[in-house]
Amino acid sequence: MDELRDLYQEIILDHNKNPKNFHVMEDATHKSDGHNPLCGDRLTVYLHVDGDRITDVSFQGSGCAISKASASVMTTALKGKTVEEARELFHKFQDMLTREDAAIPDLDEFGQLAAFAGVREFPVRVKCATLSWHTTMAALDDENEIVSTE
Amino acid sequence: MDTVHSPGETELLPADIEAIRREFPVLQQEFYGKPLTYLDNAATTQKPQVVIDRLKRYYEQENANVHRAVYSLGELSSKAFEDSRIIAQKFLNAASEKEIIFTSGTTDAINLVAATFGRANLGPGDEVIISAMEHHSNIVPWQIVCEEKGARLRVIPIDDRGDLILEEYEKLLSPRTKLVSVVYISNSLGTINPVKKVIELAHAHGVPVLLDGAQAVSHLPVDVQELDCDFFALSGHKVFGPTGIGVLYGKEALLEAMPPYRGGGDMILSVTFEKTTYNDLPFKFEAGTPNIAGAIGLGAALNYVMSLGFEKIAAHESALLDYATEQLDAIDGLRIIGTAREKAGVISFVLDSAHPHDVGTILDHEGVAIRTGHHCTQPVMERFCVPATSRASFSIYNTFEDFDRLVQGIRKVQKVFG
Ligand SMILES: Cc1ncc(COP(=O)(O)O)c(C=O)c1O
Numbered sequence: 001m002d003e004l005r006d007l008y009q010e011i012i013l014d015h016n017k018n019p020k021n022f023h024v025m026e027d028a029t030h031k032s033d034g035h036n037p038l039c040g041d042r043l044t045v046y047l048h049v050d051g052d053r054i055t056d057v058s059f060q061g062s063g064c065a066i067s068k069a070s071a072s073v074m075t076t077a078l079k080g081k082t083v084e085e086a087r088e089l090f091h092k093f094q095d096m097l098t099r100e101d102a103a104i105p106d107l108d109e110f111g112q113l114a115a116f117a118g119v120r121e122f123p124v125r126v127k128c129a130t131l132s133w134h135t136t137m138a139a140l141d142d143e144n145e146i147v148s149t150e
Numbered sequence: 151m152d153t154v155h156s157p158g159e160t161e162l163l164p165a166d167i168e169a170i171r172r173e174f175p176v177l178q179q180e181f182y183g184k185p186l187t188y189l190d191n192a193a194t195t196q197k198p199q200v201v202i203d204r205l206k207r208y209y210e211q212e213n214a215n216v217h218r219a220v221y222s223l224g225e226l227s228s229k230a231f232e233d234s235r236i237i238a239q240k241f242l243n244a245a246s247e248k249e250i251i252f253t254s255g256t257t258d259a260i261n262l263v264a265a266t267f268g269r270a271n272l273g274p275g276d277e278v279i280i281s282a283m284e285h286h287s288n289i290v291p292w293q294i295v296c297e298e299k300g301a302r303l304r305v306i307p308i309d310d311r312g313d314l315i316l317e318e319y320e321k322l323l324s325p326r327t328k329l330v331s332v333v334y335i336s337n338s339l340g341t342i343n344p345v346k347k348v349i350e351l352a353h354a355h356g357v358p359v360l361l362d363g364a365q366a367v368s369h370l371p372v373d374v375q376e377l378d379c380d381f382f383a384l385s386g387h388k389v390f391g392p393t394g395i396g397v398l399y400g401k402e403a404l405l406e407a408m409p410p411y412r413g414g415g416d417m418i419l420s421v422t423f424e425k426t427t428y429n430d431l432p433f434k435f436e437a438g439t440p441n442i443a444g445a446i447g448l449g450a451a452l453n454y455v456m457s458l459g460f461e462k463i464a465a466h467e468s469a470l471l472d473y474a475t476e477q478l479d480a481i482d483g484l485r486i487i488g489t490a491r492e493k494a495g496v497i498s499f500v501l502d503s504a505h506p507h508d509v510g511t512i513l514d515h516e517g518v519a520i521r522t523g524h525h526c527t528q529p530v531m532e533r534f535c536v537p538a539t540s541r542a543s544f545s546i547y548n549t550f551e552d553f554d555r556l557v558q559g560i561r562k563v564q565k566v567f568g
Contacts, residue, residue, distance in 0.1 A: 004515050008508075008566050016567075039507040039523050040531065040538035062537050064507035065567070122511060 006118030007125070008065065015069035015112075020076050021058040032142065034061075034135030036127055041067045045135045052082045057136075064128050066119065071132030073112045083140055089113075090133045097126050161465040164549075170458070171547045173198040184517030187552045192337045192365060192496050192543035193521055194387045197451070201390060204450035208443050216442055217416060217433075231442050234449030235432070238397050241452040242382060243373040248431040249405065251398040252445050256364040257287040259383035259398035260331070262435060263360055264291035266408040267329070267381075274300035277326045279352075281306040281314055281343070282533055283336045286526045288362045292331065306332070308533060312339035312488040316347065323355045330359045331381075334366035338525040338541065339488030340471075340496030342370070349378055358404065364388055368545060369467060369494040371460040374399050386444060391451030395444030398435070405431050412437040463546050467495060470544055474553045481560060487534050498525075498539040501560070503567040506540040512566060513540075516559040518552075 025031075025046035033044050043061025047054055057075040062068075078086050092110070095102040097119050119129045162170070171177050176196045179186050188196060214224040216231045232247075239247045253259040268291075272278070278292045282305050289303075296303050304327075306319040314332075323330075330352045335342050349359045358380035366372060368389045374382050381404070386395040400408075410417055410428055414437035419427040428434045455463070474497055478484055483502040501509060506522035513520055521541045524531045531537060542556055 004512060004566075007511070013567065037524075039505075041507070042537065062505075064505035066508070068505075125507075125511060128507065 003118065003121045007122060009115045009118065011073075011112050011115040012065060012069040015072040016065040019059075019068055019072035021079075022060065022072065023058050024060055025056060025058045028056075028058075030139040032135045032139035034131045034138070036063070036067070036131050039064060039128065041128060041131055043067070043071055043132060043135060045071070045132060045139055047078075047136065047139055049083065049140075052084065054078050054081055054083065054086060059132060063131070066116075066125050066128040067131045070116060070129045073115070074132050074136065077111055077113055078136070086140070087137070090137060093133060094130060096120070097129055161469065162462050162546075166462075167466070167547065167549055171549075173200070174547055175199060175202070177547060181517045181519075182515050184555075187516075187518040187555045189542040189544055189548065189552060189556060190519050190521045191368070191545040191548075192388075192525070192541065194393070195368060195390050195545055196547070197392070198390055198454055200454055201392070201447050201450045205392065205443055205447045208446050212446075213443075215439055227442060230446045230449075231440070234445045237449040237452050241367075241372070241456060242397070242399050243375055244399050245375060246402055249399055249402050251400065251405070251432045251435045252440050253383075253396045253398050254394050254441065255385040255387070255396035256285075256362060256383045257385075259381075259396055260288055260360070260362065261291045262398055262411045263329075263331075263381050263383075263400070264295045266411050266435075267358075267404065268292070268295040269299070270407075270409055271328050272296065272299040272301040275326060276301040276328045277304050277322075277324070278302075279304045279306060279319070279322050279327055279330045279332075279357075281332045282308045283312065283314075283339055283341060283527065283530050284331075284333055285337055285362065285364070286528070288331055288333060289529070301328070302326075305529075308339075308341075308530075312336065312341045312490045312530075314341075314343055314348070316344070316351075319348065320351060323351060323357065325355075327352070327355060327357045330357055331362070332359070333362040333364075334372075335363075335369060335494050335496075336488070336490075336527070336530075337365050337496065337543075338498055338527040338530045338539065339490060340493040340498070340543075341488060341490035342366075342492040342494050344492075345379070346377060353378065358401075365495065368455070368463075370464060380404055386448040386451060389448075389451055390454055391448035392441075392444045395441045395448045397448075402431065405435070410437070411435050414438045416440075458546065466546060467544065470548055470550065470553070471495070471497070473550055474542065474544070474556075477553055477557050478560075481557065481564075483564065484560065487536065487539050495545070496541060496543045498541045500536050500539055501563065501567075504563050506538045508567070509540045509560070509563050512563045513556070513559040516555060516562065518556055518559045520556070 028046035030047040041063035046058045048056035057078045059071045174196045212226040214227040216228045352359045360381035361379045363384045382399040387393040417437040487498040510522035
C-alpha cells in the first residue's frame with residue numbers, strides 16, 4: 001500500500017490535474033511527438049531554444065497520471081536550462097527510476113522531479129514517467145524536427 | 151451474493167464454481183496479501199490441472215517426434231497428437247479431421263489463409279471485407295496481401311453500442327468481394343456478432359467467410375457445419391490450453407484447392423529437385439515438427455471444456471455479465487464501452503477521473519488483474535474516441551465476489567484521483 005502512496009504522491013496528482021505549460025507553442029524551434037503504444041499515451045513536446053539555452057517548454061497530449069505529471073514537472077525543470085544541462089538532468093532522472101543503487105535525490109537538489117522516485121517500484125510504469133523526456137531528447141537531437149527557426 | 155441469484159437447472163452452483171476454481175493452481179495465489187482476482191481472460195485463460203498434468207505426462211512418457219518413428223514411443227506420441235486432432239474436430243463439429251490444421255494460434259491461422267487462399271484468389275480491384283472491431287491479427291495479414299495484389303480492404307462499420315451495421319455490410323458485398331473475415335466475439339467490446347447472418351449474406355454472393363473464433367471458443371459452443379463458415383481460427387491458450395498452439399478449420403474443398411503455406415518436412419509426399427508432391431490434408435499445411443505437446447495439451451483442454459458443458463458455462467457467464475454490468479453502471483463517472491445487444495465475457499470501461507493505466511496499477515495492488523490499453527484493436531479505440539480502456543474479462547472460474555472486488559478497487563481509484 002505504501003508503494004502506491006509513494007507512486008501517487010500529492011505533487012504528482014496535482015500536476016496530473018492541473019498540468020503546467022500544457023499548451024501548444026506557436027513559436028517553438030523544436031517539436032517532437034512521443035507515443036507509448038502499450039497504453040495509448042500520446043504527447044507532443046514543444047521547445048524554444050535560444051543559442052544553447054532552452055527558453056521555453058510546453059506540451060500537449062493525453063496520457064496516464066504518471067506521464068502527464070512527469071511531462072508537466074519536466075517543463076518547469078527545463079525552462080532556463082542549457083541543452084547540456086537538460087541532457088544531464090534526463091540521465092539523472094532516468095537513473096533514479098531504473099537503477100537500484102541510484103541515490104534518491106532530495107527535493108532541494110532535484111526539485112519536484114524527486115517525487116517520481118516511487119516509480120522505481122513499478123517497472124512497467126517507468127516508460128510513462130520517461131516518455132516526455134525521451135520525446136524532448138528526440139526533439140533536441142533531430143535537426144529535422146525544427147518546426148520554425150524563429 | 152448467492153442469495154441474489156437463484157441458480158436455475160443449468161446454472162453452476164457456488165459450490166460447483168468453488169470446485170472448478172480448485173482445479174486451477176494459478177488461482178490459488180495471493181498478490182499483495184490479497185487473493186488473485188483474475189479478470190484478464192480475453193488475453194489468456196488459466197490452465198486446469200488436467201492440462202498441466204497432460205503436458206507433464208507427454209514429456210515424461212511419450213515424447214518422440216510424430217509421423218516418422220518406427221518405434222513404439224513414436225507411435226505413442228503420434229497417436230496422442232492425432233487423437234487431439236479428432237478431439238478438436240469433435241469440439242468444432244467439423245466433417246472430417248482433414249479439416250483440422252494445427253497452427254501456432256489464431257494469428258498464425260489467419261496468416262495462413264491470407265498467404266494461401268488470399269494470394270491465390272485476390273487480384274487487382276478485388277476486395278476483402280473485415281469489420282471495424284477486428285483484432286490487429288485480422289487486419290494486418292489482409293493489408294499485407296491486399297497491398298501485394300492490388301486488392302482493397304473494406305470495413306463494416308459499427309454503431310455506438312458496438313454492433314455491426316448489417317445494412318452497410320450488405321452494401322459492401324459485391325462481385326469484387328473475395329472473402330469476408332470477421333470476429334465472432336470482440337475482445338475489446340464483448341460483442342457477439344450475428345455470424346450466421348453474416349455468413350448467409352456472404353454465401354448469397356458466393357463469398358466464403360472466415361471467423362476469428364479466438365474469444366468465442368471459451369464462451370459458446372461452435373458447430374462449424376451448422377454455422378456453415380468456410381474457415382474458423384482459434385488459439386489454444388484462450389480456451390484453457392497451452393500457448394503456441396491453435397487450430398485452423400477449413401472446408402475440405404477449399405483447403406484442397408489452396409496452395410501450401412510453408413515448405414518443409416511433413417508437408418510433402420516426395421521431394422526431388424525437379425518436383426515436389428505435396429502431402430494430403432491436413433499435413434499439407436503443417437510443415438516441420440509441430441507443437442506436439444501443445445496439440446496434446448489443447449486436446450486435454452477441449453475435453454475439459456466439453457465435460458463442463460457449454461450450457462452451464464453460458465448460464466454462469468451470463469449471470470456474471472448481468473451482475474457486473476449492473477454494478478459497474480452504478481458507479482458515477484464510469485462509462486462502459488461496448489453495450490451490444492448480445493455480449494459475452496468482456497466489459498471495457500473508462501473513468502472520468504483516471505486513465506486506464508493508473509486504474510490498472512491501483513487494481514493490481516488489490517489483487518485484481520485487468521487489462522488496460524487498446525487491446526490490439528486501435529480502430530475500436532478511435533471509433534469510441536478513447537485512447538485506451540480498462541477491460542475486465544471473465545471466464546468459468548470467476549465469481550460475483552470477483553466483481554465486488556473490482557468495484558471496490560475502482561472506488562479506491564476514484565478516491566485517489568477524487
Ligand atoms: C479476437 C482475437 N483475435 C485474434 C487474437 C490473436 O490471438 P493469438 O495472439 O493467440 O494469435 C486475439 C487475442 O488477443 C483475439 O482476442
